[in-house]
Amino acid sequence: MKRPGRMLAEVLRSALRKPATVLYPFVKILMPEHFRGRLHFIPEKCIGCKLCMRDCPANAIQIIKVADKQFRCEVDLARCIYCAQCVDSCPRKALEASREFELAQLQRKDLFMRESPDPSKVSAPASEQPKTESAKSEPAPANKPANG
Numbered sequence: 001m002k003r004p005g006r007m008l009a010e011v012l013r014s015a016l017r018k019p020a021t022v023l024y025p026f027v028k029i030l031m032p033e034h035f036r037g038r039l040h041f042i043p044e045k046c047i048g049c050k051l052c053m054r055d056c057p058a059n060a061i062q063i064i065k066v067a068d069k070q071f072r073c074e075v076d077l078a079r080c081i082y083c084a085q086c087v088d089s090c091p092r093k094a095l096e097a098s099r100e101f102e103l104a105q106l107q108r109k110d111l112f113m114r115e116s117p118d119p120s121k122v123s124a125p126a127s128e129q130p131k132t133e134s135a136k137s138e139p140a141p142a143n144k145p146a147n148g
């Protein structure tokens with residue numbers, strides 16, 4: 001049986017020690033550097049190889065072509081297990097695991113990430129691009145006959 005004096009010392013030590021927990025959500029701590037939180041997609045780097053989709057163990061990520069060499073990323077955040085396998089598989093570093101962990105939503109449908117390229121940088125596929133005035137009206141240049 002422990003002596004009461006030893007127990008009292010332990011109680012006093014615990015009372016004076018810095019708490020191991022924080023008063024979340026009033027106090028927030030920064031997650032460690034290699035924390036695997038919400039994914040971020042960098043559209044400019046994506047080449048559409050879909051290795052991230054192939055390697056995702058939860059079938060949570062989709063890469064969708066939106067224009068010529070332009071891709072959108074969609075992640076079902078309720079399916080994602082935050083393993084960051086897609087980050088490791090991406091040959092172009094187009095996916096990053098952030099330190100964001102506050103992902104709770106009231107609706108299941110809101111647990112969804114959709115990151116698209118900047119619309120101002122999205123070019124329509126060549127077949128859908130309008131013809132320019134010069135392309136419409138100017139006839140093709142004729143070959144000049146050789147002089148002499």
Ligand code: SF4
Nearest residue numbers: 046047049050052090
């Ligand atoms: S692995 Fe990377 S480059 Fe390939 S489709 Fe996925 S995000 Fe894009």
Ligand code: SF4
Nearest residue numbers: 056080081083084086
């Ligand atoms: S973090 Fe893991 S589960 Fe989530 S999308 Fe990437 S590979 Fe899939």
